[in-house]
Amino acid sequence: MFASLHGNGPLTGLAFEFSPTVEQTAPDTVAFDVSGLDRLFGLPQDIAAAITRRASEIQIRANIALASNPDAAICAARGFSGVSLIPYGDEAKFLGTLPLALLAPSPELQETLDRWGIRRFHDLAALPPLGIAERLGPEGLRLRELARGEVERKLVPLEDPLRFEDEIELEYPVELLEPLAFLLARLVNGLATRLAARALATNELHLRLKLETRAIHERTLRLPVPSLDTKAFLKLLHLDLSAHPPAAPIVHVWLGVNPVKPRSAQSGLFLPTAPEPVKLELTLARIKSIVGEDRVGSPELLDTHRPDAFHVAHALMRAAPALVPPGGALMRLSLRIFRPPLPARVALASGQPSFVATDSIRGKILDRAGPWRTSGDWWTSDPWLRDEWDIALSDGALYRLYCSPRGWFVEGSYD
Amino acid sequence: MPVVALKKQFESILDGSLTWQSRPSPEWVCSGVPEVDQATGGLPRGCLTEIIGPASSGRTSLLLSILAQATEREEVCALVDAQDAFHPASAAAAGVHLERLIWVRSAHSAEHALKATDLLIQGGGFGVVALDLGDTPSAIARRISLTSWFRLRRAVENTPTVLIAVSRQSNAKTCASLQLECARERAEWSGALHTSRLLRAIRARATSTQRSKTCSPVFTATAL
Numbered sequence: 001m002f003a004s005l006h007g008n009g010p011l012t013g014l015a016f017e018f019s020p021t022v023e024q025t026a027p028d029t030v031a032f033d034v035s036g037l038d039r040l041f042g043l044p045q046d047i048a049a050a051i052t053r054r055a056s057e058i059q060i061r062a063n064i065a066l067a068s069n070p071d072a073a074i075c076a077a078r079g080f081s082g083v084s085l086i087p088y089g090d091e092a093k094f095l096g097t098l099p100l101a102l103l104a105p106s107p108e109l110q111e112t113l114d115r116w117g118i119r120r121f122h123d124l125a126a127l128p129p130l131g132i133a134e135r136l137g138p139e140g141l142r143l144r145e146l147a148r149g150e151v152e153r154k155l156v157p158l159e160d161p162l163r164f165e166d167e168i169e170l171e172y173p174v175e176l177l178e179p180l181a182f183l184l185a186r187l188v189n190g191l192a193t194r195l196a197a198r199a200l201a202t203n204e205l206h207l208r209l210k211l212e213t214r215a216i217h218e219r220t221l222r223l224p225v226p227s228l229d230t231k232a233f234l235k236l237l238h239l240d241l242s243a244h245p246p247a248a249p250i251v252h253v254w255l256g257v258n259p260v261k262p263r264s265a266q267s268g269l270f271l272p273t274a275p276e277p278v279k280l281e282l283t284l285a286r287i288k289s290i291v292g293e294d295r296v297g298s299p300e301l302l303d304t305h306r307p308d309a310f311h312v313a314h315a316l317m318r319a320a321p322a323l324v325p326p327g328g329a330l331m332r333l334s335l336r337i338f339r340p341p342l343p344a345r346v347a348l349a350s351g352q353p354s355f356v357a358t359d360s361i362r363g364k365i366l367d368r369a370g371p372w373r374t375s376g377d378w379w380t381s382d383p384w385l386r387d388e389w390d391i392a393l394s395d396g397a398l399y400r401l402y403c404s405p406r407g408w409f410v411e412g413s414y415d
Numbered sequence: 416m417p418v419v420a421l422k423k424q425f426e427s428i429l430d431g432s433l434t435w436q437s438r439p440s441p442e443w444v445c446s447g448v449p450e451v452d453q454a455t456g457g458l459p460r461g462c463l464t465e466i467i468g469p470a471s472s473g474r475t476s477l478l479l480s481i482l483a484q485a486t487e488r489e490e491v492c493a494l495v496d497a498q499d500a501f502h503p504a505s506a507a508a509a510g511v512h513l514e515r516l517i518w519v520r521s522a523h524s525a526e527h528a529l530k531a532t533d534l535l536i537q538g539g540g541f542g543v544v545a546l547d548l549g550d551t552p553s554a555i556a557r558r559i560s561l562t563s564w565f566r567l568r569r570a571v572e573n574t575p576t577v578l579i580a581v582s583r584q585s586n587a588k589t590c591a592s593l594q595l596e597c598a599r600e601r602a603e604w605s606g607a608l609h610t611s612r613l614l615r616a617i618r619a620r621a622t623s624t625q626r627s628k629t630c631s632p633v634f635t636a637t638a639l
Contacts (some may be wrong), residue, residue, distance in 0.1 A: 271489070272542060274490075283537070287531045291521045299501070299503040308502065331448055331480050332479070339499045412500070
């Protein structure tokens with residue numbers, strides 16, 4: 001038994017609610033297999049009534065037809081308004097009054113049939129098959145079978161869009177993280193089982209919590225590589241909710257995961273070991289809960305001359321830069337930065353700094369190089385301008401000193 | 416039964432072929448500074464190495480050289496920065512592949528830095544884990560108990576990770592398998608004062624203390 005819907009709206013969604021085998025015949029027509037629904041709903045008219053009821057609930061206006069083969073159902077849905085039930089064996093009689101234009105014959109064939117005075121299904125169905133084959137060829141024969149409602153074929157099914165999501169409506173609001181963890185474990189384990197059944201994994205978890213105040217608390221966790229490690233997922237969710245707790249008790253929990261193909265890469269025998277990605281994510285989440293959300297990651301230099309301009313990216317998730325930084329055999333002198341820079345009191349002699357004092361650094365300047373004048377971003381609201389000196393103090397330490405419109409600062413020490 | 420007799424009996428059962436009390440010698444990796452590598456043999460994996468010295472003694476340059484070598488070997492490294500003193504531009508200039516470096520900024524808290532280091536070592540898979548206490552006041556660094564250092568040493572044992580601690584003075588004491596004490600010798604300048612003066616390099620001496628072996632290689636950190 002097959003059903004067909006012809007109309008406007010999300011017909012495939014409606015069809016998928018009744019059957020996993022759905023064919024999108026045309027933008028405004030779908031056909032689907034309803035075999036077996038008699039056990040659930042009863043007679044074909046009950047199945048049709050259930051479909052009609054659901055269509056009106058989701059405000060879809062469509063013609064509905066049920067027949068023993070998909071093409072008869074499609075023709076009936078396109079040709080008759082409302083609900084059509086075609087009994088088995090009566091297809092030709094039922095469809096007989098429909099115009100032949102419904103079958104969309106080619107223009108040449110349409111012209112020939114018009115000249116013969118054949119305009120309805122029953123006219124074509126009454127013609128002998130041998131004569132049609134001789135005069136109109138295979139297309140004519142196919143049209144005759146369609147007009148008689150005798151075409152037996154299999155549906156070309158649409159793939160059900162994979163949605164991995166689950167939700168729990170709570171009877172009582174949950175206030176603490178521990179009971180919520182049990183609910184999350186149930187959702188995560190269920191979703192992981194469904195993913196594993198389809199040989200899939202996930203790299204993104206979306207958590208949506210409906211609060212007692214009707215507010216929505218949403219969190220998204222991204223993993224560097226696809227995984228199915230439910231323990232890691234639960235720990236990550238736990239750490240994330242500890243760092244970003246909802247503002248009110250929770251009444252509804254929704255969890256969705258993004259299905260992706262699992263990573264299938266084998267490490268080389270002689271490659272250096274690297275942290276296991278999911279474990280690393282968990283470790284970094286734990287460290288973030290200690291030191292702060294934005295204080296862990298891979299440093300990335302910005303394309304600017306502004307001093308100490310960098311960005312902290314998600315750890316190990318960015319590609320290597322095309323331009324490898326200049327390394328070489330020489331050991332480079334490095335700078336240790338004071339963040340924030342230390343405000344300094346500086347004494348000048350002949351326009352050059354001769355003595356510097358901060359809360360922690362104090363001394364006579366024995367040697368110096370500078371000033372190096374730099375400026376930039378003067379076309380923005382955040383310009384910078386500074387004169388830099390490299391200085392050696394009386395205790396032997398080397399520092400970078402700069403003078404900006406805001407005053408004198410010690411930026412860092414050479415080490 | 417005395418311990419010696421028990422040991423002899425056990426070794427006789429094992430056919431005397433196993434030196435069951437000795438630990439395998441660690442693998443050594445390059446620090447990137449030939450003078451230091453020649454003197455010490457490199458840095459031991461699975462052990463704690465301490466780099467100590469005052470400001471401008473070349474500690475950070477040595478650390479960045481070690482990180483540059485490790486990231487060049489495609490190892491993933493972690494730097495726990497207790498005082499937020501890491502300068503990414505200096506690291507990139509020293510040859511550190513920043514995309515293989517995880518930088519943890521512990522917001523001027525030595526306690527957080529220790530916890531983060533412990534978590535990173537427990538996580539495993541790192542080539543180098545460095546704990547930078549270089550600008551942490553000595554009074555605070557001294558407050559870190561020897562138990563904490565012993566815990567870090569135990570955590571890194573039997574792993575391929577080189578654990579490095581940078582500080583002003585020795586805090587880990589006997590927990591460190593290798594200690595490199597840096598001292599500045601002189602700063603090298605070029606050009607005339609007030610005209611074309613340039614800071615060229617720092618010349619430093621690293622005194623290595625590794626059990627009974629002591630050596631003092633001299634290295635130079637060159638400015639860009």
